[in-house]
Amino acid sequence: MSYYDLDAILTDAEKVPCKFELDVPDLGYLDNNPSQALKAQTPVSLPLWLAELLALSSRTQSSNPEDSAPFLTLEMPKALSNEVVSALKADPRAVALRDQTHNMYGLAARMLDLFEEPEMCAVLRRTFVTRAAETALHARKAGATDDVVRGEGFLSGLEEWERSLFRRAHDGNKACKEWMDGVKK
Amino acid sequence: MALPLPQGLVPTEVAFLCEMEMVTIVPRQRLESIPLLSGDTPALRPPHRAQMPLWLALLLKKQRRANIVPPAWLHPASLADIIHHETNVDPQAFSPPPPPPTRADGRGRARPFQDNIRSSREQPKPGDDPRLAPPFLPSPPAGYLPYHWLELAETLLAHAADDVPAAAEVRSLLRDLQEVRAAKMRGSTQSLEGGGGVVVLRGVGAMELAESRAFVLGVVDGVRKLGASAEATRREEEAIGGGGRYGGGAGGRGGNFEDSDEEMEF
Numbered sequence: 492m493s494y495y496d497l498d499a500i501l502t503d504a505e506k507v508p509c510k511f512e513l514d515v516p517d518l519g520y521l522d523n524n525p526s527q528a529l530k531a532q533t534p535v536s537l538p539l540w541l542a543e544l545l546a547l548s549s550r551t552q553s554s555n556p557e558d559s560a561p562f563l564t565l566e567m568p569k570a571l572s573n574e575v576v577s578a579l580k581a582d583p584r585a586v587a588l589r590d591q592t593h594n595m596y597g598l599a600a601r602m603l604d605l606f607e608e609p610e611m612c613a614v615l616r617r618t619f620v621t622r623a624a625e626t627a628l629h630a631r632k633a634g635a636t637d638d639v640v641r642g643e644g645f646l647s648g649l650e651e652w653e654r655s656l657f658r659r660a661h662d663g664n665k666a667c668k669e670w671m672d673g674v675k676k
Numbered sequence: 677m678a679l680p681l682p683q684g685l686v687p688t689e690v691a692f693l694c695e696m697e698m699v700t701i702v703p704r705q706r707l708e709s710i711p712l713l714s715g716d717t718p719a720l721r722p723p724h725r726a727q728m729p730l731w732l733a734l735l736l737k738k739q740r741r742a743n744i745v746p747p748a749w750l751h752p753a754s755l756a757d758i759i760h761h762e763t764n765v766d767p768q769a770f771s772p773p774p775p776p777p778t779r780a781d782g783r784g785r786a787r788p789f790q791d792n793i794r795s796s797r798e799q800p801k802p803g804d805d806p807r808l809a810p811p812f813l814p815s816p817p818a819g820y821l822p823y824h825w826l827e828l829a830e831t832l833l834a835h836a837a838d839d840v841p842a843a844a845e846v847r848s849l850l851r852d853l854q855e856v857r858a859a860k861m862r863g864s865t866q867s868l869e870g871g872g873g874v875v876v877l878r879g880v881g882a883m884e885l886a887e888s889r890a891f892v893l894g895v896v897d898g899v900r901k902l903g904a905s906a907e908a909t910r911r912e913e914e915a916i917g918g919g920g921r922y923g924g925g926a927g928g929r930g931g932n933f934e935d936s937d938e939e940m941e942f
């Protein structure tokens with residue numbers, strides 16, 4: 492992953508729900524209450540890079556892993572909630588991933604690093620592979636026929652990884668087609 | 677920030693390599709042997725057929741000095757056979773690649789194909805392996821597709837359509853075959869779903885590879901990234917499970933595996 496990878500930066504900026512484990516002074520504005528301290532256990536949304544740091548680092552100095560208490564506890568973002576995962580389990584193609592978040596898989600990979608969710612991992616994997624085949628089909632058909640309208644719903648639901656797959660598949664097809672059209676010369 | 681060149685060969689490069697494929701021609705004029713870097717071409721004596729690289733054959737064809745004999749597999753019946761095999765006999769896999777070339781040794785046995793110049797008594801030296809690679813393989817028998825099938829067929833149909841029997845039919849059969857195999861190529865990534873699945877690409881042609889390389893690599897890479905954490909957990913468990921037997925060595929080995937996995941990214 493490159494330092495300049497825009498998708499990685501955008502994934503880092505995704506908001507994840509989390510709760511502070513302790514009262515935080517001067518952060519009340521996160522809860523629309525600037526005059527008071529942020530109470531512990533108030534649900535707030537923080538960008539992933541910050542939440543991850545705070546959830547993994549310990550607030551005490553001791554290096555003993557037993558009494559390490561993190562600043563906050565993370566929760567699964569809405570895009571990876573149970574409803575979405577069950578919908579994906581039912582039919583991967585019917586869900587518009589882009590409506591959940593633009594970097595669905597990037598976010599999922601990061602969250603799977605933090606949470607141990609073998610089932611979600613399997614579902615996402617199946618989703619990715621199934622949707623990739625569908626994406627490739629649309630990439631081949633795109634521009635060749637006029638039935639763009641039919642695939643429009645699916646294509647507008649592609650998230651970033653799938654978009655790049657679409658582009659790759661389409662570029663390959665296009666280069667091949669270009670050669671075939673030019674072979675006469 | 678690297679060169680914006682795609683990985684692997686692009687279709688035009690594949691087509692260029694395909695021009696080294698040997699095709700059979702029927703010359704119309706005499707032509708002495710031409711010394712080329714790849715060896716001397718056979719001297720052309722009009723009624724006798726000769727083997728020529730595709731590029732030279734096309735040149736002679738354009739100058740109306742030769743006719744190209746289309747390869748056996750390009751016959752409509754052979755193509756229909758292959759399509760039947762792809763759709764009915766084995767709808768999962770691609771049709772098998774041609775068998776390794778053999779020739780009779782004069783004693784009733786088949787031997788692996790070797791260069792005609794090499795006598796059968798001469799022992800092959802290590803380092804000059806007589807086994808041939810795709811552009812230099814002899815044309816496969818009917819019912820099998822060579823590595824460069826799509827490019828070769830397209831080129832022949834474009835430049836020597838009058839030499840190909842039933843050119844229109846061949847063209848439509850080729851379209852069918854291409855669609856069938858493209859669908860399989862897309863479907864081949866489905867086997868990654870369960871994890872540990874390997875995309876079987878036996879019998880895939882060069883042009884199809886060039887077309888789908890980026891896509892298939894993208895899918896494999898995506899699956900790898902999604903499964904990275906599960907894979908790391910599995911390795912950890914393995915290292916802990918094996919820790920009793922191998923002691924500290926297991927952890928170090930696990931680390932090595934991880935490194936090689938990163939390098940394998942492409």
